[in-house]
Amino acid sequence: MEEKSSVRPPPGNAIRLHNEPWLLTPGPLTTAASVKQSMLRDWGSWDGDFCELTAELRGEVLSIANASPSDFTCIPVQGSGTFVVEAMLGTLLARDSKTLVLANGAYGKRCAETLTYLGRDHVVLDKGDYLPPRGEEVTKILAADPAITHVVAIHCETSSGIQNPIEEIATAVYESGRHLLIDSMSGFGALPLRCGDVRFDAFVSSANKCIEGVPGFGFAVVRKTVLEASRGNSHSLSLDLHAQWEYMEKTGQWRFTPPTHTIAAFVEALRLHRLEGGAPGRLARYTRNRNSMVAGMRELGFETLLQDDWLSPIIVTFFNPADPRFEFRAFYNHLKDRGFIIYPGKLTVADSFRIGCIGRMNEQVMTELVAAVGDTLATMQVSKATAPAAALREREVLAAR
Numbered sequence: 425m426e427e428k429s430s431v432r433p434p435p436g437n438a439i440r441l442h443n444e445p446w447l448l449t450p451g452p453l454t455t456a457a458s459v460k461q462s463m464l465r466d467w468g469s470w471d472g473d474f475c476e477l478t479a480e481l482r483g484e485v486l487s488i489a490n491a492s493p494s495d496f497t498c499i500p501v502q503g504s505g506t507f508v509v510e511a512m513l514g515t516l517l518a519r520d521s522k523t524l525v526l527a528n529g530a531y532g533k534r535c536a537e538t539l540t541y542l543g544r545d546h547v548v549l550d551k552g553d554y555l556p557p558r559g560e561e562v563t564k565i566l567a568a569d570p571a572i573t574h575v576v577a578i579h580c581e582t583s584s585g586i587q588n589p590i591e592e593i594a595t596a597v598y599e600s601g602r603h604l605l606i607d608s609m610s611g612f613g614a615l616p617l618r619c620g621d622v623r624f625d626a627f628v629s630s631a632n633k634c635i636e637g638v639p640g641f642g643f644a645v646v647r648k649t650v651l652e653a654s655r656g657n658s659h660s661l662s663l664d665l666h667a668q669w670e671y672m673e674k675t676g677q678w679r680f681t682p683p684t685h686t687i688a689a690f691v692e693a694l695r696l697h698r699l700e701g702g703a704p705g706r707l708a709r710y711t712r713n714r715n716s717m718v719a720g721m722r723e724l725g726f727e728t729l730l731q732d733d734w735l736s737p738i739i740v741t742f743f744n745p746a747d748p749r750f751e752f753r754a755f756y757n758h759l760k761d762r763g764f765i766i767y768p769g770k771l772t773v774a775d776s777f778r779i780g781c782i783g784r785m786n787e788q789v790m791t792e793l794v795a796a797v798g799d800t801l802a803t804m805q806v807s808k809a810t811a812p813a814a815a816l817r818e819r820e821v822l823a824a825r
């Protein structure tokens with residue numbers, strides 16, 4: 425894409441502007457200084473310069489997904505990630521559709537809940553917190569229920585950090601003659617999701633995850649023939665992807681007030697993404713972050729919820745130590761004092777916490793974090809971070825199934 429200096433934010437790739445803590449979270453996350461600096465300008469929402477930013481972001485997202493602009497389009501939608509998930513489901517699922525939701529955590533469950541709100545028929549394959557939905561079981565369910573038209577899958581289930589086998593799922597869905605919609609909120613931009621490798625009708629992601637922008641909008645990448653056929657499906661005026669697309673194609677503008685500063689920040693974040701070598705470059709850094717962090721935490725005695733095969737390089741769940749002197753709130757506060765914000769657990773069963781590997785940070789930060797965790801355990805007089813035996817037993821039993 426051509427560089428347009430008149431609308432460019434200032435260059436620079438320094439890490440932090442202030443002495444703010446590292447956000448070891450799945451978004452909002454730590455962003456580059458130049459991303460933050462690019463928000464220090466006001467934009468007219470229908471001015472040509474701003475429309476250029478919108479066009480650039482739409483084109484660049486398609487190119488990261490290896491999606492040809494003749495077959496696919498990118499439609500940004502105001503709001504957090506959940507808004508664009510709802511927009512995708514409400515727009516692309518016809519009122520008489522039936523959807524199989526593949527759930528293994530909170531975000532899969534949220535998709536099912538959204539379908540309940542939308543009044544769209546659905547069934548749920550619930551795999552609990554530990555296990556991925558596999559292609560074979562998807563094939564079986566689809567064969568047994570010819571009424572199912574669509575499957576919804578979560579690429580990386582951020583509530584546990586499990587990386588679901590999306591290629592295998594996509595193959596099962598299309599071999600069964602059905603359609604796949606993907607929530608790749610916390611995967612896109614780092615985990616591989618390229619047209620040609622994975623088949624889908626649409627996927628969604630948002631500004632503040634692996635592209636390392638700030639929150640304020642999400643985006644859908646949709647096969648054009650599918651989108652064209654979806655006119656009139658949507659239950660909602662503001663979340664109608666088809667209407668947003670039609671208007672954007674016609675005018676280059678957003679239908680309603682866009683988060684202008686967030687979009688300028690996203691365009692700068694996309695430039696840094698390109699400089700890092702695109703999704704493969706980013707995946708390599710996140711993988712190094714995870715590997716050094718997980719190795720260090722295991723050395724302290726912590727146990728991951730997931731077995732190595734399913735650990736994503738996005739976020740990792742650890743069991744709380746069994747030692748009664750461990751208390752999450754105090755642990756959190758100590759780490760915050762040391763400059764690290766971690767994330768509480770979101771499991772349905774065992775007590776846990778999460779550490780994100782994404783955002784503008786590297787292995788050095790992870791090494792410092794592990795040292796801070798070690799000091800914190802010492803302060804709390806927890807000599808070994810071993811998980812409760814019951815949690816480990818349950819993990820073994822479920823994994824063996």
Ligand SMILES: *Cc1c(COP(=O)(O)O)cnc(C)c1O
Pocket residue numbers: 450451504505506507509531578580581582607608609610630
């Ligand atoms: C972050 C995320 C979402 C959206 O969450 P918001 O809080 O609405 O931004 C949806 N699905 C997954 C898998 C996510 O990680």
